[in-house]
Amino acid sequence: MPDDALMPDNANVDQFDQIVDAVLAGAPPASDPELAALTQIAASLRDLPDENFQKRLRSDLQRRATMTTSTVAPAREGFRTVTPFIVVPNASELIEFLKQTFDAEETNRHPHGTDGFVASLKIGDSDLLIMGGQFLREQERFGAFHVFVPDCDAAYDRAIKAGGTSLGEPADRPYGERSGFVKDASGNYWYIATLLEGPPHTEGLGTVTPYAHPPKARPFIDFMKKAFNAQELAVYEQGGRVMHAAVRIGNTVMEMGESPDFQPSSFYLRVEDCDAAYQSALAAGAMSLWPPTDQAWGDRTAGLQDPFGYQWIPSTPVKKDR
Amino acid sequence: MSLDDDRERVEAAQRDPACFDELYERNFHRVYAYVVRRVGDRHQAEDLTAEVFREALAGIGKFEWRGVPFIAWLLRIASRAIADHWQRSGRESANPAPNADRPAPEEIERSAMLFQLVDRLPEAQFRVIHMRFVEQKSIREIAGELGRSEGAVKQLQLRAIENLRAQMEGAHA
Structure with a gap:
């Protein structure tokens, strides 16, 4: 309604203003029924928010949101946005060197590739990731960085548009991240990641999960898709090699990692207490491959080989404080 | 606003916090109406409303969609912030909480709708209402300024x- 419409009657205008005065003083009078509805509105307007406050708070929230977007993508616990990632075959020697020289602390190590591992180290207030293993001997050396971003797919697309070469399209990874891999024009590798809420493929994981080591995982996965209607859940590729993958057939998940040499298939064993299962297996005559260790993807695992040559990996979700 | 709209906007803000803006615009008046009804003081209501939205923005990533409107989550944060506030001020002044009763959801909706309608008044009417009810100026002062x-x-x-009455009645018709 425009405000230059017909003027209300002057007596009403004055009478109503007296009511507003009384309302603002905190004592709404018993007005005549005709004005009662207006008096009620006036009483409610005492609580009207200040438009300047609403605008100030909006700007404050926008500023906070920008800071959140640009600097603090959720990262894995203990990680900053960018973490240098060193890739060398003789990583154990390098870690020893860093421990002796800089008092580095190894906080986590999990097996990787056929004979390798990825370790997290802390030096002062900084983190460092180191991948090692003899399987890296023939590969080119590169500088690599792990980066947490709010939206991995969008950052991956920007990286490709900016001249990067894809090393692996964004996909949900078994270690609780969605990530894509890009090589920049100078040859550096960027592992662009967004943290996933919880493990990406927990449904269908039984207590025992078969773990295969095919020489090539892609044709093996394709075969299972065509033959058994398998569904691809996660494929973790690095340098053209599938390090870890999971597929679902019916109600069962099967996991695998490529191995150029023959390796016996192993069994991933989900138990309540990884340490107790490890001790029981040792007592029953198994040989330790690695002791119970908290892994980056959220499981505590140990590796064992039974007296018949089969490998077992008891695992328990890492206990979280929250 | 339907639950689907609500969910879409929450998920957008979880992907990109810049999208939180829209959740703020849609819920500001409801949160403020709830808080001011319970604390009865403009400055405290502003501080607490700001606290609610800052906490909501910081925690949006942890919000889990369970089919309950987003405003219910905001009002839970508000309720906790008010309780903390009373605990703090009670320790300082030993005064009882001014309005411990939670206003009914219909009252919150009604106040929030009224506040939104004020924003849509013609400019001259809006100015007068703002100066009279928010700045609490007299008719003489307002006449002088305008x-x-x-x-x-x-x-x-x-x-x-x-x-405002006509539009409120229209909305409830």
Whole structure:
């Protein structure tokens, strides 16, 4: 309604203003029924928010949101946005060197590739990731960085548009991240990641999960898709090699990692207490491959080989404080 | 706003916190109406409303969709912030909490709708309502600042409130 419409009657205008005065003083009078509805509105307007406050708070929230977007993508616990990632075959020697020289602390190590591992180290207030293993001997050396971003797919697309070469399209990874891999024009590798809420493929994981080591995982996965209607859940590729993958057939998940040499298939064993299962297996005559260790993807695992040559990996979700 | 809209906007803000803006615009008046009804003081209501939205923005990533409107989550944060506030101020002054009763959801909706309708009033009416009810100025002061007669300001005041009543009734018809 425009405000230059017909003027209300002057007596009403004055009478109503007296009511507003009384309302603002905190004592709404018993007005005549005709004005009662207006008096009620006036009483409610005492609580009207200040438009300047609403605008100030909006700007404050926008500023906070920008800071959140640009600097603090959720990262894995203990990680900053960018973490240098060193890739060398003789990583154990390098870690020893860093421990002796800089008092580095190894906080986590999990097996990787056929004979390798990825370790997290802390030096002062900084983190460092180191991948090692003899399987890296023939590969080119590169500088690599792990980066947490709010939206991995969008950052991956920007990286490709900016001249990067894809090393692996964004996909949900078994270690609780969605990530894509890009090589920049100078040859550096960027592992662009967004943290996933919880493990990406927990449904269908039984207590025992078969773990295969095919020489090539892609044709093996394709075969299972065509033959058994398998569904691809996660494929973790690095340098053209599938390090870890999971597929679902019916109600069962099967996991695998490529191995150029023959390796016996192993069994991933989900138990309540990884340490107790490890001790029981040792007592029953198994040989330790690695002791119970908290892994980056959220499981505590140990590796064992039974007296018949089969490998077992008891695992328990890492206990979280929250 | 349907639950689907609500969910879409929450998920957008979880992907990109810049999208939180829209959740703020849609829920500001409800949160403020709830808080001011319970604490009864403008400055405390502003501090607490700011606290609610800052906490909501910081925790949006942890919000889990369970089919309950987003405003319910905000009002839970508000309720906790008010309780903390009373605990703090109670320790300082030993005063009882001013309005421990939670206002009914219909009352919150009604106040929030009224506040939104004020934003849509014609500019002159909006100015008068804001100066009179938020800044608590007298008709004479407002007339002086706006360069209008006191009679014209009173008329704008009545016209604005009649406008609001008509729209509130229309909305509830």
